[in-house]
Amino acid sequence: MRVLMITGDKSFKKGHPRFDLQASAVDTLEVLYWGLDAPFPHIPKSHFDVVTTQDPFFRGVVAWIIARILKTRLNVQVHADIEKQNALKYFLARIVLLHADSIRVVSERVKNQLEKIKIHAPITVLPIYLDLEPFKALTRAPDTQPTVLWIGRFEDEKDPLFALNVLKQVHQKGIDAKLIMLGSGSLEGKLRTKAKAYALPVEFPGWQSPVGYIPRAHVVLSTSRAESWGASIIEALASGVPVVAPDVGSAREAGAIIAPKRELSVALIKTLTEKPTATLTLAVLAKDEWLHTWKQSLI
Numbered sequence: 453m454r455v456l457m458i459t460g461d462k463s464f465k466k467g468h469p470r471f472d473l474q475a476s477a478v479d480t481l482e483v484l485y486w487g488l489d490a491p492f493p494h495i496p497k498s499h500f501d502v503v504t505t506q507d508p509f510f511r512g513v514v515a516w517i518i519a520r521i522l523k524t525r526l527n528v529q530v531h532a533d534i535e536k537q538n539a540l541k542y543f544l545a546r547i548v549l550l551h552a553d554s555i556r557v558v559s560e561r562v563k564n565q566l567e568k569i570k571i572h573a574p575i576t577v578l579p580i581y582l583d584l585e586p587f588k589a590l591t592r593a594p595d596t597q598p599t600v601l602w603i604g605r606f607e608d609e610k611d612p613l614f615a616l617n618v619l620k621q622v623h624q625k626g627i628d629a630k631l632i633m634l635g636s637g638s639l640e641g642k643l644r645t646k647a648k649a650y651a652l653p654v655e656f657p658g659w660q661s662p663v664g665y666i667p668r669a670h671v672v673l674s675t676s677r678a679e680s681w682g683a684s685i686i687e688a689l690a691s692g693v694p695v696v697a698p699d700v701g702s703a704r705e706a707g708a709i710i711a712p713k714r715e716l717s718v719a720l721i722k723t724l725t726e727k728p729t730a731t732l733t734l735a736v737l738a739k740d741e742w743l744h745t746w747k748q749s750l751i
Contacts, residue, residue, distance in 0.1 A: 454480040455750060457516040458497065458505040460487050473581060477743040486514045495521060502527050502750045508540045512548035525553040528590045528749045531680035532664045556749040557624065558681040559702040576749035581742045586663055587690040594670050598629040598724050601669035603662050603684040606637030613639065614675040615715065616646050623652065627724055632657065634665055666691045670690035671723045676700050694730040696720050707733035
């Protein structure tokens with residue numbers, strides 16, 4: 453099978469783990485980058501069996517046009533919560549998805565959203581591949597002080613500033629918990645300023661592997677406004693660490709403790725107090741199974 457993938461990730465090429473994984477399952481995987489800095493990319497003249505796009509929005513429109521030019525099939529990947537998009541992106545997604553020959557989504561939640569808008573193409577539920585063995589092998593050794601771990605990019609869609617509000621409410625209830633914010637991003641300055649203003653015990657180790665931090669945590673906290681899937685949620689649960697999260701991505705399917713954002717502090721306090729065990733309730737495919745399903749999803 454010869455595949456042309458339309459991406460917005462300049463690093464997605466030979467040597468990138470995900471590229472190498474997917475390239476191993478097909479005869480040819482060629483990548484075409486499209487973004488605001490490359491609005492008119494060169495379209496390969498080779499024959500492709502399918503054009504696949506990493507999202508159904510502006511990039512999806514480009515992929516649809518390229519598939520028509522190349523007279524081949526269109527596969528659309530949906531990693532985002534469709535119902536959380538603005539009106540323009542929702543409109544574009546609907547048009548692209550209605551012209552898709554096949555669709556891959558990362559969760560049952562997203563599949564249910566697409567079924568509401570009567571998409572006709574076959575839909576395959578297949579999350580991003582994760583190797584969970586390193587997380588399943590971890591031995592929990594929580595810090596003496598109640599420890600909350602937050603993992604992600606310090607960007608608005610992850611709402612990291614809200615995590616400080618949650619920690620403040622936890623302290624107001626008499627629980628001397630600390631927060632480890634594992635990540636980096638444009639909001640780091642604001643986070644450090646707010647943590648200092650609130651006089652909260654917050655650590656900023658930077659962007660590092662969560663393997664060294666998940667065993668130390670009593671609970672992992674998510675404050676995301678929306679998630680495509682939520683890899684850090686899956687990894688924490690696979691390690692046996694409870695997760696408190698809003699109903700985003702696959703959090704509910706995976707076995708996280710779900711609470712509205714305004715009640716996250718209540719759920720966090722209960723989790724820190726009761727110390728429940730955590731179990732990953734979402735099936736995650738082994739590498740060979742994942743590759744087989746991914747290749748089939750393109751058809």
